[in-house]
Amino acid sequence: MLFNSLSFILLFILVLVLHYLPRLPWKIKKTNLLLASYLFYAAWNPPFVILLWISTLIDFFVGRRLYYVHGVAMRRLLLGLSLLGNLGLLAFFKYGGFLLDNFVQLLALGGISYTPAKPDIILPVGISFYTFQTLSYTLDIYRRNTTPEKNLLDFALYVTFFPQLVAGPIVRPDGLLPQFKEPKRAGLNQFFWGLFLLTLGLFMKIVLADVIMAGPSDQVFGAPQALNSLDAWVGVLAFSGQIFFDFAGYSTCAIGVAACLGFYLPDNFRYPYAAVGFSDFWQRWHISLSSWLRDYLYIPLGGNRKGPRLTYANLLFTMLIGGLWHGAAWTFVVWGGLHGLYLMAERLLRGAVQAPPWLKTGLAQFGLGLFTFFLVNITWVFFRAQDFSTAWRLLQSMFGFAPEGAKILYTLSILLVLTVVVLMVAAHWIMRRRSVLGVASQSPYWATGIGWAGMLLLILWAQKTSESFIYFQF
Amino acid sequence: MYPAHTWKAFLLMAALSLAAVTGWEWYCRYSGKELSYPNSKGFWAQQRRLLADDPTATVIIGSSRVQFGIDLDTWAQEMGRRPVQLSMEGSSPLPILSHLAQDPAFRGSLLVGVTPNLFFSPEQSRGGQKAAKLVAHYLQESPSQRLGNALNLALESRLVFLDEDQLGLDRFLEFVELPNREGVMTMPQWPYHFTTLTKHRQRNMSQAFLNSRQAQLQQLAVWRTFMGWEKQAPVLAGEGLARLFEQIRQDTEAIRSRGGRVLFVRMPSTGSYLAFEDARYPREAYWDQLLAKTGCKGYYFSDYPALSGFDCPEESHLTPADAKRFTRSLAEIIRSDKLPPIIVASKAQAP
Secondary structure (H helix, E strand, O other): OOOOOHHHHHHHHHHHHHHOOOOOOHHHHHHHHHHHHHHHHHOOOHHHHHHHHHHHHHHHHHHHHHHHOOOHHHHHHHHHHHHHHHHHHHHHHHHHHHHHHHHHHHHHHOOOOOOOOOOOOOOOOOHHHHHHHHHHHHHHHHOOOOOOOOOHHHHHHHHHOHHHOOOOOOOOHHHHHHHHOOOOOOOHHHHHHHHHHHHHHHHHHHHHHHHHHHHHHHHHHHOOOOEOHHHHHHHHHHHHHHHHHHHHHHHHHHHHHHHHOOOOOOOOOOOHHHOOOHHHHOOOOOHHHHHHHHHHHHOOOOOOOOOHHHHHHHHHHHHHHHHHHHOOOHHHHHHHHHHHHHHHHHHHHHHHOOOOHHHHOHHHHHHHHHHHHHHHHHHHHHHHOOOHHHHHHHHHHHOOOOOOOEOOOOHHHHHHHHHHHHHHHHHHHHOOOOOHHHHHHHOOHHHHHHHHHHHHHHHHHHOOOOOOOHHHHO | OOOOOHHHHHHHHHHHHHHHHHHHHHHHHHOOOOOOOOOOHHHHHHHHOHHHHOOOOEEEEOOHHHHHHOOHHHHHHHHOOOOEEOOOOOOOOHHHHHHHHOOOOOOOEEEEEOOHHHHOOOOOOHHHHHHHHHHHHHHHOOHHHHHHHHHHHHHHOOOHHHOHHHHOHHHHHHOOOOOOOOOOOOOOOOOOOOEEEOOOOOEEEOHHHHHOHHHHHHHHHHHHHHHHHHHOOOOOOHHHHHHHHHHHHHHHHHHHHOOOEEEEEEOOOOHHHHHHHHHHOOOOOOHHHHHHHHOOEEEEHHHOHHHOOOOOOOOOOOOHHHHHHHHHHHHHHHHHOOOOOOOOOOOOOOO
16 A cells, blocks of 8 residues: 555544544554554555565564574574575565576576576565564574564564555664553644654655656656767656655655654654765665664674775675665666775775865865765666666766767756756755754744645645555565 | 644644635636546556456447547447446557457457557557556556545546646646757647546547637647657558457457457548548558458448548547437447347356
8 A cells, every 4th residue: 555545545544543542452552553554565465464474473483482592503593494484585576586587597608598487476565674674673682682572463563564564664673662562642743743744755755756756767767779968867866866755755654654653763864865975875865774784784794893805895795785685686786786885985085095174164075965976876877777788878878978869858857857956955965964853843833834735735736646656666 | 852833833734725725626617627537547447347247248449539439328328238438548459459358258349449550550559558558457456556546536526626637737847838959859739628538438528628729729730740750650561460460350259259249440530630541551451451350340430421521620539419429320330230149158158
């Protein structure tokens, strides 16, 4: 079920009514939330709810046993069982076709022709998100960072909580499970703040991502020929805006929906296009994934504790896995690899060169921020392109190697994209050390009210109710 | 922790939004805009599902000409049953024909509109892909999409301002005229509020369009631009055309073998549009071959005085009044042909 659909609005109203019914025990309200979460997920493809049940049951029972067993071998066996269950499902549904394709190509390199039956596997929506969420629970117990949850209802709700089930934020057990212990209800201002965030997220998704950015981005990435430099750049910038507004929009909706119910979800984005450097970028973009990869992959691999060479190797490996997490294609791996290389280069520079004082001035930082944004855009080419030939053709077009490239974008599209991108980068820079909550707290109510009405009316005017969020496919 | 004034901001937002939406809706109605159903894949899928309960229904497939030109109410009066309208503007009906041929339950009457440049086009053409997407949506529609579509229909059939095709932000942006760079392929500007769609997917020219000769000429200019582009591409012929005929033959044969019936109809067009179609798709090489290869009955408008002589305001579609006349005449002709009755097999007998 999409946040930007009438069916979700209907479900949400029903959930709110049940959640705020007086004299209903908390256990019943949690059960309502769990059933609503299953309904939310089943609305895409009912049989896939079974995957949630499998994931829930494996980790609930493995987690309990894992905590109380002391033998190393047994603990590893139990951890392996959880990893096998969760990653096995992910591997089958998300990477099965990709692995098979690569196997066939490998055989072809050896001169063996093999044509397997085409696997007809539907990717369960959001499987990468809830798999990583449940894995963090088992891994935390294995490392004795948390205690096992005793209540199956609470644990099932932790795995399935509908606001963040299919596209994050990926929440750690300590961040969500304790919230289910006591009855939750939002105060008046929290409730309306949640509605404000829901409106803001939908505005980002429907108006900015779908109406303004998606068209030019699709046109440019779908073009079969080399393009004029301006068109190529505008298309890539449009995608950089689209992916941000789409994904940050979803996270904002998720935080808002949870707030209406009295729950707290952490921020997933902190104005990433104002990042100065790539370690800063990854503390601002998809924070719940980058911190997950840091805590459960990079640090266990040794992090920066085993000398410079291994540190660089760990960085690169972590980012390659991060790329693969996004999609079963080599273009995503290259996207992750580029980010890994950027992080390595940044680390190398920081260690080798003493930054001159002028580099810390506002203007220089802004320049570095723009340079970071420029490099991020290069990575988006690989992220969005269907294949390497498209990515390569587009890069050539962007950097002037296709002087006869086609002009395909309307003047209006170019102006709209450039205006929104400039405003987006400026807004990120202004908000770099602030939050929407802080700004709204300091603003007069009428300013918030007018801005809120403006966003809602634009959503109604845009009338796009059925475009899927990009990150659902991951 | 949360801004102390959020509830006040909410009340202000609610008041402003309600006032703006009410004013907007009033303005739309006051300025003569008509209620229209959304032309969505979900709406198409909803109509397609009607066949599950009535596999012997009459179904219309094709592009916009049969959607404008066959008046469903008139057909219901003449033939006793309202047909299910599964046409889609700018599309080829062939993917839908194949889809119905593959549905073992369907054994009704199929009226297939033939608009030559859309019908005689390869499978991967834009029109073919458009129809294929409808079928794919129908086959893969999630419960959430179905519910969302039902809610959308309930709202959009009551509120004029929710007409996404005519009044949405996308459509508004089309009217911002800025000169494009040299070499950019610019789409022609469609007139405002050309058509409306009813709850049975009947498409009609809006009253505003019928009253405005300027809008009609603007639409004609759109068609002429499309014709100009099409002239630069080769027509489907030779082996490609033979493959197309063979696919149609197999599909029509599958439906007929279950007791169903397939009728082709060439809807009227006039003026430069008709001349363009006659020149690129000569009747003997396309229409006549279609009937010969499939063995199906066909109705070509110019063969029947009662089906000709219409004045299409933009040379391609019938007005609502002409659609009624055309439909009544077509129904009479079909009845007078005394086609053998459809053998309605029971569900158990269906293959």
